[in-house]
Amino acid sequence: MAKNNKMIGLAATAALLVVAVVAGTYPSWKSTPVVSGEYTGSAKGMGGDVTVTLTIEDNHITDVTAEGKDETKGLGDKAVAKLAAAMKEGATVDVETVSGATISSNATIEAAKAALTSAGLKAEDLK
Template sequence: MKKVASVLLSSILTMGILVGCGSKEAAYKDGSYKGVGKGFKGDIEVSVEVKDGKIEDIKVVEQKETEGLGDKAIEETIKTIKEKQTTEKIEAISGATGSSNGVVEAVNEALKQAN
C-alpha cells in the first residue's frame, strides 16, 4: 500500500512540474493600443502594437519633451521596454527621469487595454 501511495504521489508531482514547464499563453491581445503618460513638459502619447501576444512596436504619437535629452530618454526607454517585453524595473535615463517615467506610464496605460 505504501508503494502504491508513493508511486501515485510521484506521478502527481511529476505532472505538476511538467505543467509548470509548458509554454505560456500570449501575455497580451494582439492589436494597436494608445496610452498617455505625464512627461516632464507635458503629456506623452504612445501607440503600442502587440503581435503574437508580445510588444512588437512602440511609437510616439505626441510629446513635448526637451529636444535632445528628452528625445533620447524616450527612445532609450522604448528600446528597453521592447527588449525586456515589460515596463517593470525600467531605469530612468539620468537627467530625464520625467520623460522616462512618462513613457513607462503611457505604455502601461496602453497595455492595460491589451489584457
C-alpha cells in the same frame, strides 16, 4: 446510544474538516486573455503628454513607438526614444529610467502601462 451519537458527530466534523481543507487548496484558475493589436496610452511628461503605442501579438510586444514632442530637446526626447527601444528589445514595459530625464522616463513607462491596461493586460501577462 450516546456513544453512537458521539461517533456520528465526530465523523461529521471530520468530513467537514476534509471538505474545508480540500476546498481551500483548490487553485483558482484565472485565464489571461490572449491579445493582439495596437494599443495606445499617454501620461504627463515634463513638457506635455508622452504617448506610447504598443503593438502586441499573442501577448508579446513586437513594436513600440513613443512620442514626447514637448519634452526637453536633447534630453527628455532622447529618453523617450531610448525607453521605447528598450521596451521593444526586451518585449516589456518594465525598463529602467534614464538618468537626468526622470520625469520624461516615468511618463514613458506610465504611458506604456496605460497602453497595456487598454489592452486588458498587466506587465506580468506579457510573454
